[in-house]
Amino acid sequence: NKDLSAAVAALVAAGFSREPSQRRLTESVLEIPMYAPPPSGTLVELHTSMDKVVQRPVDLGAVFSRARPSENDGLLLPSLEDQLLFVVQHLGSDEFRHATGMVDLQVLLEAGVDLEMAAQRARQWQSRAVLYVALAALQSMLGERVVPNRLLQALRPRSRQLALIKTHFNIGSWPVAKRPTRLGPRWMYGQVTMRDEPLAFIAG
Secondary structure, three states: HHHHHHHHHHHHHHOEEOOOOOOOHHHHHEEEEEEEOOOOOEEEEOOOOOOOOOOOOOHHHHHHHOEOOOOOOOOEEEEEHHHHHHHHHHHHOOOOOOHHHHHHHHHHHHHHOOOHHHHHHHHOOOOOHHHHHHHHHHHHHHOOOOOOOHHHHHOOOOHHHHHHHHHEOOOOOOEEEEEOOOOHHHHHHHHOOOOOOOOHHHHO
């Protein structure tokens, strides 16, 4: 992947270090960890996709067209709504195990993300169900003032899909996953339940 190699090279040139990967065979579809130079040592993950197996239909051209340069270094930053959906997809692929992701969602909401617009875009990205699970968990922490009930109801999956999701995840509470995460058939099942188009995932 030329774009990924270019991104790694740019970070290395900026002083970031690349740690030896435990998953060399799969890192191109998962993530490459990079660390900022001291004293911060901040972790930056380079992703080719937020989905570990079958990618959702994210229009990256549109993402770049909405992106704006940051004030500090000129790097392109996705719109708040796109950032929120990327965080949600990442949370979903890790079965909502990282509390940092929930903090990211709170920060994005405080920055002024338009949840209605994010919900509309989630339909295009086939991410409505995973967005529902994430926002339900966030509402349990921050309340209806932050995540309105009407929005959750609009995102709520159909009863059959919701029943399947509930066999693997706790809806509206934290932690979300009911069991420890282990990649394999059970993890795949959990991912299928949160897919707006489960047959596309299975076929992929």
